[in-house]
Amino acid sequence: MSAIPESPTPSASLDRRSFLKVSALAGGGLLIGTYFRWGGATALAEAVTATPVNFAPNVFISIAPDGAVSLIAPNSEMGQGAKTALPMILAEELDVSWDKVTISQADLNPAYGRQSAVGSGSTPGNYAPLRQAGATARAMLVAAAAETWSVPAGECTTANGTVIHAASTRRLPYGDLTARAAALPVPTSVTPKDPKDFKLLGTRVAGVDNEKIVTGQALYGIDQHQPGMVYAAFVKCPVFGGKVASVSLDDAKKFPGVKDAFVLDGIGGLTSGVAIIADSTWNAFYAASNLKVQWEEGEGVSQSSEDFAKQAQALATAAGGPTVPEGAKSLNATYHYPFLAHATLEPQNCTALFKDGLIEMWCPTQMPSSGQRLVTQGLGLPASKVVVHVTRLGGGFGRRGSNEFSLEAAAIAHRLEGTPVKLTWMREQDFQHDNYRSNGWHFFTGGVDGAGKVVALHDHFVKVQGQVGGMNGGGFPFNVMAGSRVESSQIPASIPTGYWRAPGDNGNVWAVQSFVDELAHAAGKDPLAFTLDLLAAVPAAPPPGAGGRGGGGRGGGFAASKMVAVLKLAAEKAGWGTPRPKGEGQGLAICNANGAYVAIIADVSVSPAGVLTIHKLTAAVDAGLIVNLSSAENQVQGSMLDGIGAAWFLKVTIDRGSVAQANFDDYALLGMANSPPVVDVHFVPSLAPPTGLGEPALPPAAPAVCNAIFAATGKRIRTLPFAGEDLKWS
Amino acid sequence: MSSYQLNVNGTVHTVDVTGNTPLLWVLRDTLGLVGTKYGCGIGECGACTVHLDGVAMKSCGTAIKDLGSAKVTTIEGLARDGRLTALQQAWCTLDVSQCGYCQGGQIMCATALLAAKPKPTDADIDKAMSDNLCRCATYTRIRQAIHAAAGA
Numbered sequence: 001m002s003a004i005p006e007s008p009t010p011s012a013s014l015d016r017r018s019f020l021k022v023s024a025l026a027g028g029g030l031l032i033g034t035y036f037r038w039g040g041a042t043a044l045a046e047a048v049t050a051t052p053v054n055f056a057p058n059v060f061i062s063i064a065p066d067g068a069v070s071l072i073a074p075n076s077e078m079g080q081g082a083k084t085a086l087p088m089i090l091a092e093e094l095d096v097s098w099d100k101v102t103i104s105q106a107d108l109n110p111a112y113g114r115q116s117a118v119g120s121g122s123t124p125g126n127y128a129p130l131r132q133a134g135a136t137a138r139a140m141l142v143a144a145a146a147e148t149w150s151v152p153a154g155e156c157t158t159a160n161g162t163v164i165h166a167a168s169t170r171r172l173p174y175g176d177l178t179a180r181a182a183a184l185p186v187p188t189s190v191t192p193k194d195p196k197d198f199k200l201l202g203t204r205v206a207g208v209d210n211e212k213i214v215t216g217q218a219l220y221g222i223d224q225h226q227p228g229m230v231y232a233a234f235v236k237c238p239v240f241g242g243k244v245a246s247v248s249l250d251d252a253k254k255f256p257g258v259k260d261a262f263v264l265d266g267i268g269g270l271t272s273g274v275a276i277i278a279d280s281t282w283n284a285f286y287a288a289s290n291l292k293v294q295w296e297e298g299e300g301v302s303q304s305s306e307d308f309a310k311q312a313q314a315l316a317t318a319a320g321g322p323t324v325p326e327g328a329k330s331l332n333a334t335y336h337y338p339f340l341a342h343a344t345l346e347p348q349n350c351t352a353l354f355k356d357g358l359i360e361m362w363c364p365t366q367m368p369s370s371g372q373r374l375v376t377q378g379l380g381l382p383a384s385k386v387v388v389h390v391t392r393l394g395g396g397f398g399r400r401g402s403n404e405f406s407l408e409a410a411a412i413a414h415r416l417e418g419t420p421v422k423l424t425w426m427r428e429q430d431f432q433h434d435n436y437r438s439n440g441w442h443f444f445t446g447g448v449d450g451a452g453k454v455v456a457l458h459d460h461f462v463k464v465q466g467q468v469g470g471m472n473g474g475g476f477p478f479n480v481m482a483g484s485r486v487e488s489s490q491i492p493a494s495i496p497t498g499y500w501r502a503p504g505d506n507g508n509v510w511a512v513q514s515f516v517d518e519l520a521h522a523a524g525k526d527p528l529a530f531t532l533d534l535l536a537a538v539p540a541a542p543p544p545g546a547g548g549r550g551g552g553g554r555g556g557g558f559a560a561s562k563m564v565a566v567l568k569l570a571a572e573k574a575g576w577g578t579p580r581p582k583g584e585g586q587g588l589a590i591c592n593a594n595g596a597y598v599a600i601i602a603d604v605s606v607s608p609a610g611v612l613t614i615h616k617l618t619a620a621v622d623a624g625l626i627v628n629l630s631s632a633e634n635q636v637q638g639s640m641l642d643g644i645g646a647a648w649f650l651k652v653t654i655d656r657g658s659v660a661q662a663n664f665d666d667y668a669l670l671g672m673a674n675s676p677p678v679v680d681v682h683f684v685p686s687l688a689p690p691t692g693l694g695e696p697a698l699p700p701a702a703p704a705v706c707n708a709i710f711a712a713t714g715k716r717i718r719t720l721p722f723a724g725e726d727l728k729w730s
Numbered sequence: 731m732s733s734y735q736l737n738v739n740g741t742v743h744t745v746d747v748t749g750n751t752p753l754l755w756v757l758r759d760t761l762g763l764v765g766t767k768y769g770c771g772i773g774e775c776g777a778c779t780v781h782l783d784g785v786a787m788k789s790c791g792t793a794i795k796d797l798g799s800a801k802v803t804t805i806e807g808l809a810r811d812g813r814l815t816a817l818q819q820a821w822c823t824l825d826v827s828q829c830g831y832c833q834g835g836q837i838m839c840a841t842a843l844l845a846a847k848p849k850p851t852d853a854d855i856d857k858a859m860s861d862n863l864c865r866c867a868t869y870t871r872i873r874q875a876i877h878a879a880a881g882a
Contacts, residue, residue: 214834
């Protein structure tokens with residue numbers, strides 16, 4: 001019981017009995033048997049006073065006597081489709097018509113189970129619990145109907161929100177059964193549907209907020225409004241680790257519309273800075289941009305990307321070169337990828353109110369629980385006094401797994417007791433205070449013998465200090481070669497790095513899959529045949545968790561047969577191997593991440609002057625059962641383009657301990673004109689539980705393009721971004 | 731602080747703001763029309779695209795004191811009497827959006843494109859939409875939706 005928070009909701013007026021049931025769920029099981037609907041303080045208060053004829057057998061589902069079905073989307077929506085996909089799982093098992101359900105975004109509440117939207121985990125993490133929740137409700141409605149008709153429950157079926165007794169041609173809509181169902185004991189175990197009987201899952205379902213989005217009605221974090229709200233900017237030292245040395249707050253208060261200004265420092269987990277409170281976002285921004293602050297820059301100021309590169313080379317040199325067996329062809333190649341910013345189009349922001357000892361926050365966050373924890377620790381408040389409402393997110397990509405913006409807003413609100421405040425980061429601040437995708441260097445040595453067999457594969461991987469973005473030597477293709485070796489080194493640094501879509505894999509798969517292509521050409525083999533040969537050599541049953549980063553293996557054992565299947569499917573769909581004139585080429589790359597298997601083939605052309613055009617991308621994906629085909633396809637298309645755009649155009653450069661890029665004019669995201677006209681996605685039919693899908697198609701997209709560029713021009717790209725590379729040929 | 735009059739989606743408003751305030755922030759903070767988004771503040775991302783007298787413009791680069799008599803249309807003003815435009819409908823049907831944050835700006839830009847070129851080619855679309863960034867990279871479907879609406 002120690003893991004249970006003091007109270008699961010803000011205004012927690014739950015009685016002891018309900019609280020115990022909620023607690024049981026927090027411990028890992030499914031909450032069954034409480035008749036409260038959960039949707040934050042307001043919904044809770046309504047539920048307490050409502051007449052108890054709504055049937056709400058668990059926190060996710062409520063059916064009203066008029067048949068209206070309300071479902072909860074427990075995880076944040078950031079574009080990955082969770083607000084549609086997760087309730088689809090409930091609706092499938094509940095057997096209700098999708099067009100009859102209403103969906104609400106959940107606030108933070110332990111009763112909902114896994115609410116973090118990270119690691120492509122929303123769907124795989126909630127699939128089984130939500131099926132159980134839906135199936136339990138359906139079983140109780142069936143039991144209620146069977147009791148009404150005095151027939152065995154086993155003779156009853158369900159369809160479209162109705163219980164049917166075929167033998168007597170009787171039907172009862174769910175709404176007519178709510179009171180009776182609510183009075184029934186909750187079954188301890190129910191059998192969910194056989195996935196082959198799914199009717200809704202696997203179809204194309206449009207996003208539940210589409211109409212709001214296209215009419216400007218969808219509310220993101222940055223769109224929150226509270227009565228009497230003021231607007232804040234928070235200015236921090238551009239140098240990582242720097243602090244406010246001095247500032248004239250009187251000067252700050254002279255800017256138009258500025259109501260207040262103060263320094264925040266010494267709060268646990270919060271970076272020192274100057275808060276500016278104004279009557280509009282613009283006036284807060286204007287003052288923040290023009291205010292003179294003296295910074296104590298600290299030791300971090302000596303860091304630069306240039307110096308990191310020198311240190312990486314020195315580490316590689318010190319490690320010495322591995323040996324390649326005598327007589328074998330030796331390949332040495334250094335691959336480098338830079339830091340990246342997340343650049344979510346909605347800048348970081350949070351709205352907060354401190355009143356009556358309670359912080360209430362409206363957060364665009366991927367991990368509401370960690371935001372709550374930051375605030376409880378930083379401000380010394382119990383979890384019961386920190387309420388987190390989850391808003392829609394204008395992009396996540398891992399950025400909003402960290403929640404420092406929430407702590408900043410909460411700390412400002414704490415000072416402005418009684419007044420709600422919306423903190424918005426200027427775009428420039430968003431670029432300069434990110435948790436960046438780590439940079440990385442791969443120093444490869446490979447050996448190929450006279451028969452075209454790889455006899456050596458060595459990788460010395462170097463990155464700046466940080467937990468995220470590592471390289472594991474146990475995965476494909478390192479696991480198929482005796483004598484292969486991966487070493488890792490880290491450069492001491494204080495650049496904040498963190499989770500960026502497909503962490504680790506987003507750079508490492510590019511490097512490894514590009515070098516595998518080099519090995520294939522050195523072996524005189526077709527890259528497809530070469531990769532299939534390597535896959536054929538994968539041990540049949542690798543130990544669970546023996547994944548690798550660089551082509552395969554995050555999230556459990558690596559099933560080579562699945563990879564072979566997607567690779568062959570992609571090759572077939574893309575017409576691999578058709579002879580092409582110089583200047584045109586195909587490239588392939590594979591990735592196993594988040595449980596999914598992805599193969600991508602890129603078709604490109606490069607003009608003699610060196611202008612690259614990507615004509616077509618073909619992806620084959622085994623991601624288990626597809627929940628929402630429309631959203632799944634959109635995710636794969638978008639993540640491929642995300643990976644390619646980053647590899648083509650993007651880098652964050654560290655200079656004097658701070659980020660040189662400040663806005664989209666020097667961090668040019670992929671645009672429409674460079675986006676290929678054809679992006680084909682093929683899913684392998686599967687009834688296996690769904691894997692993650694928001695990330696795994698990103699890592700192999702860039703190496704597929706780079707390998708295609710090599711096929712077209714003979715030019716090998718070993719440094720990202722490659723926009724500046726000379727691709728001319730004659 | 732000065733007083734300015736502006737016509738937004740057919741309604742005339744009087745606002746008291748500092749004259750250098752971009753139209754973007756007048757729409758969002760003063761008038762509560764938050765469908766127009768802040769992305770960059772320097773006219774690079776297109777999330778704040780509105781129409782000034784029917785022409786697609788970035789509202790972050792237009793100070794309220796320079797707006798003059800131009801009639802402003804925002805994403806909230808496209809649908810009439812609750813009826814979506816053909817573009818908005820195509821966006822929904824083809825399920826274009828992921829996070830959706832840029833899509834209001836994309837639709838405003840595409841609406842202006844179709845007004846000028848009812849049957850745009852891919853090249854026309856590339857050109858007209860080149861200033862509207864989508865961080866989720868939904869470009870494949872944006873292009874499909876514009877073609878679908880043009881054919882409607």
